[in-house]
Amino acid sequence: xxxxxxxxxxxxxxxxxxxxxxxxxxxxxxxxxxxxxxxxxxxxxxxxxxxxxxxxxxxxxxxxxxxxxxxxxxxxxxxxxxxxxxxxxxxxxxxxxxxxxxxxxxxxxxxxxxxxxxxxxxxxxxxxxxxxxxxxxxxxxxxxxxxxxxxxxxxxxxxxxxxxxxxxxxxxxxxxxxxxxxxxxxxxxxxxxxxxxxxxxxxxxxxxxxxxxxxxxxxxxxx
Amino acid sequence: xxxxxxxxxxxxxxxxxxxxxxxxxxxxxxxxxxxxxxxxxxxxxxxxxxxxxxxxxxxxxxxxxxxxxxxxxxxxxxxxxxxxxxxxxxxxxxxxxxxxxxxxxxxxxxxxxxxxxxxxxxxxxxxxxxxxxxxxxxxxxxxxxxxxxxxxxxxxxxxxxxxxxxxxxxxxxxxxxxxxxxxxxxxxxxxxxxxxxxxxxxxxxxxxxxxxxxxxxxxxxxxxxxxxxxxxxxxxxxxxxxxxxxxxxxxxxxxxxxxxxxxxxxxxxxxxxxxxxxxxxxxxxxxxxxxxxxxxxxxxxxxxxxxxxxxxxxxxxxxxxxxxxxxxxxxxxxxxxxxxxxxxxxxxxxxxxxxxxxxxxxxxxxxxxxxxxxxxxxxxxxxxxxxxxxxxxxxxxxxxxxxxx
Numbered sequence: 001x002x003x004x005x006x007x008x009x010x011x012x013x014x015x016x017x018x019x020x021x022x023x024x025x026x027x028x029x030x031x032x033x034x035x036x037x038x039x040x041x042x043x044x045x046x047x048x049x050x051x052x053x054x055x056x057x058x059x060x061x062x063x064x065x066x067x068x069x070x071x072x073x074x075x076x077x078x079x080x081x082x083x084x085x086x087x088x089x090x091x092x093x094x095x096x097x098x099x100x101x102x103x104x105x106x107x108x109x110x111x112x113x114x115x116x117x118x119x120x121x122x123x124x125x126x127x128x129x130x131x132x133x134x135x136x137x138x139x140x141x142x143x144x145x146x147x148x149x150x151x152x153x154x155x156x157x158x159x160x161x162x163x164x165x166x167x168x169x170x171x172x173x174x175x176x177x178x179x180x181x182x183x184x185x186x187x188x189x190x191x192x193x194x195x196x197x198x199x200x201x202x203x204x205x206x207x208x209x210x211x212x213x214x215x216x217x218x219x220x221x222x223x
Numbered sequence: 224x225x226x227x228x229x230x231x232x233x234x235x236x237x238x239x240x241x242x243x244x245x246x247x248x249x250x251x252x253x254x255x256x257x258x259x260x261x262x263x264x265x266x267x268x269x270x271x272x273x274x275x276x277x278x279x280x281x282x283x284x285x286x287x288x289x290x291x292x293x294x295x296x297x298x299x300x301x302x303x304x305x306x307x308x309x310x311x312x313x314x315x316x317x318x319x320x321x322x323x324x325x326x327x328x329x330x331x332x333x334x335x336x337x338x339x340x341x342x343x344x345x346x347x348x349x350x351x352x353x354x355x356x357x358x359x360x361x362x363x364x365x366x367x368x369x370x371x372x373x374x375x376x377x378x379x380x381x382x383x384x385x386x387x388x389x390x391x392x393x394x395x396x397x398x399x400x401x402x403x404x405x406x407x408x409x410x411x412x413x414x415x416x417x418x419x420x421x422x423x424x425x426x427x428x429x430x431x432x433x434x435x436x437x438x439x440x441x442x443x444x445x446x447x448x449x450x451x452x453x454x455x456x457x458x459x460x461x462x463x464x465x466x467x468x469x470x471x472x473x474x475x476x477x478x479x480x481x482x483x484x485x486x487x488x489x490x491x492x493x494x495x496x497x498x499x500x501x502x503x504x505x506x507x508x509x510x511x512x513x514x515x516x517x518x519x520x521x522x523x524x525x526x527x528x529x530x531x532x533x534x535x536x537x538x539x540x541x542x543x544x545x546x547x548x549x550x551x552x553x554x555x556x557x558x559x560x561x562x563x564x565x566x567x568x569x570x571x572x573x574x575x576x577x578x579x580x581x582x583x584x585x586x587x588x589x590x591x592x593x594x595x596x597x598x599x600x601x602x603x604x605x606x607x608x609x610x611x612x613x614x615x616x617x618x619x620x621x622x623x624x625x626x627x628x
Contacts, residue, residue: 055535056621076539083537094532098232110225111538152536 087153143174252562272409303451337422354402410582531623555604
């Protein structure tokens with residue numbers, strides 16, 4: 001379970017003023033479910049993901065993940081925790097263009113010692129249909145690149161998957177593949193949270209949270 | 224932690240710019256290396272070239288001029304040492320041998336030196352590389368690099384150097400090459416050495432021996448038939464004799480000097496030039512390092528998001544720091560190592576040019592000083608690489624993730 005309590009994130013606005021970009025009283029994300037976060041641009045969707053992953057510092061509040069208060073972690077512990085507990089998927093994939101698909105997937109292994117062994121990167125490639133004959137990911141299609149990014153996110157079999165607009169730059173076929181993959185991961189008991197404007201995504205999610213001006217304005221549960 | 228995959232990918236990401244930075248460092252290093260290496264090679268080669276000439280006695284005047292014309296065989300006229308001084312030098316008891324030098328002719332542009340068999344054997348350390356020393360007036364010994372072979376015959380042309388050989392006058396005497404000197408690493412390697420009596424005879428001067436004595440070779444000379452010479456090479460019996468003779472012949476009518484004295488003066492000038500050139504090279508290196516760091520900072524601002532993504536994936540700050548630092552150090556170290564090689568190559572080519580112009584054989588090498596220069600450059604690069612590394616180390620992750628890559 002991922003729980004957010006009394007979250008407040010402020011950023012400097014004018015010289016002597018600060019502006020709240022995310023204010024959440026109480027919000028939970030249960031394991032085994034895909035939750036879609038929707039809302040207009042600037043509503044705080046990406047900030048919410050960054051708060052959960054410990055990237056954005058909080059002005060106040062706490063984030064608890066499976067009983068551990070992440071916001072209390074020192075930075076080095078938070079980095080290690082994020083590497084193994086959180087799988088990040090980005091809209092623009094953020095792969096290292098000069099590396100091969102295999103090296104991209106295995107890149108988090110090079111960050112330091114891991115408490116848990118990494119999955120077999122070649123198995124992940126096979127599972128997500130990543131072609132093995134490409135020397136660099138820059139020579140791959142966008143759909144193929146997103147498959148590499150998903151495989152990279154799953155390297156340490158994380159308990160949480162955070163996806164920021166993962167289908168926004170993909171065609172329908174590849175978008176559906178990404179949604180299927182995330183639902184499959186949720187079915188394994190992972191907490192999957194995806195920011196998306198894609199109606200298909202919202203339709204297949206267990207819960208859709210609507211944000212506006214940094215606040216939760218609606219929460220829809222699938223029937 | 225293994226930052227190498229990211230270092231290599233960052234190098235590949237902007238390969239042209241990175242290559243340009245490596246080339247900049249390489250040129251800056253090569254400049255300094257070539258200057259130091261060339262100066263040392265020049266010193267060693269010039270010292271080696273005069274090593275066999277213990278003491279020179281010549282007419283009063285510029286000892287540098289005498290050294291260049293008598294030992295480095297540069298074309299040009301020098302004032303002659305008077306016959307009475309030649310007589311005095313030859314008669315000295317503390318002298319192992321005293322060999323007069325005489326010039327003025329050439330063979331296919333190579334200088335002809337007239338001297339005695341003693342000096343030839345001294346230059347060869349008693350053993351010629353090929354054949355033997357001359358034993359009559361029609362025989363000659365050539366330097367190691369001379370195109371003449373043992374057994375060849377030749378005639379000498381009057382004059383040496385472009386200004387003196389325009390007349391195309393060929394002397395009547397014919398010589399046979401009977402020996403070849405070992406390599407001297409000096410212009411003597413291209414010299415054609417004939418008995419000094421022949422030079423005097425060809426120039427209508429007394430031959431050092433009475434006409435009725437016939438073609439006698441070498442000392443003792445007949446005092447009545449001695450002539451002036453450009454210089455005399457003296458082999459003193461010992462060190463004390465060398466200093467004694469030097470003092471003895473420093474008079475109003477002659478000068479005596481150790482060739483090393485001339486070289487010390489030249490080295491001082493060379494050293495001053497080297498200091499100036501090294502300072503310029505050091506300034507260039509500092510500018511290049513600054514340029515590399517400035518380029519890297521700009522480049523990393525472009526790639527700021529790339530490193531932020533690594534952090535988002537769980538990379539610690541230290542990993543990003545190591546990636547940037549190693550990336551810059553790789554550029555500087557690669558450039559410095561390539562610069563060492565290029566500097567050596569440049570020094571080698573400069574050595575070939577100097578050898579072709581002067582006949583002095585240079586053997587450039589890479590010594591501790593050049594390696595230290597490259598090491599200092601790399602060390603400076605290591606320190607300055609901290610600037611971009613710390614900048615990205617301190618970068619705020621959430622803000623960096625919002626930048627557009």
